[in-house]
Amino acid sequence: MSSPAVSTTPPLAREIALLAVLATLWGASYTFIKIGVETIPPVTFIAARTLIAGALLLAIIRMRGLALPREPDVWKRFFIQACINSVIPFTLVAWAEITVDAGLATILNSTTPIFTFLLTVLITRHEPVTARKVFGVTAGVVGISLIIGLEAFNGLGKELVSQLAIVTATISYACAAIFGRGFKGMDPMMPAAGSMICGAVMLIPLSLVVDHPWTIVPSTASIAALFGLAVFSTALAFVIFFRLVHTLGSVSTTSQAYLRVPIGVGIGVLFLGESLSSTAWLGLVCVIAGVAAMTLPSRKKPTAAPI
Structure with a gap:
């Protein structure tokens, strides 16, 4: 008599908790970037970010007794x-935040799920398109508008090139989320470390040519922001991602992009003395509803047991 199959699906509550952690780590990244690029040029800042994160992930992999894959095809996918x-979106956002406020960057970048959803519908069709996911996209956008305040969008006409750069980065993130499915079955640290190492290999030579980093005198705050961004908002975040x-x-x-905004607002209230608008609480409800609609699985009808 065969024993019943044991489910290998991770508990949903744990995955949603990790989603919240990822939102927090990436929500903090905009502040790290804003502080960092004050005294460190964007290309050098992002090159250092990928180098530190890649080195940290590689050290952890070796401590676990593992090794990165050696197959050329795998490294080609790491490069893509x-x-x-990392290379395209990180650099675009860092450059844009020289002139764009971190809050507006967060708003523009939070549209990642919308582009992922549209790319899924129009191109890959690897996930079912349901009314609940459409509701999730809509509720998330409404929630973000309420939390930040509609007046925040008044700045959309200013620094248009920088804002378009952030939108381009957002589309790039959406493509990465879909392409990342190709690493299924691989330890999450492998594509995270591999992609960071490839990013550093591409960005370091560019930094040497463009920024002449040996001439830079970064502030203590920028250095601290760099390490916070590299260790927490990059290395740890990408493993979770x-x-x-x-x-x-x-x-x-x-969909964790919807969580970045309320988390960012909360950090501002607690540590920067910022005030929460009267519409923010309703916005939080919309955001939570949107994330729940896009993450909670639909109930399946029970099937009859075999006789």
């Missing part, structure tokens, strides 16, 4: 992932 998930892409799906994983 690095381009669309690749795990969630496989357990929750690309659209559901990018």
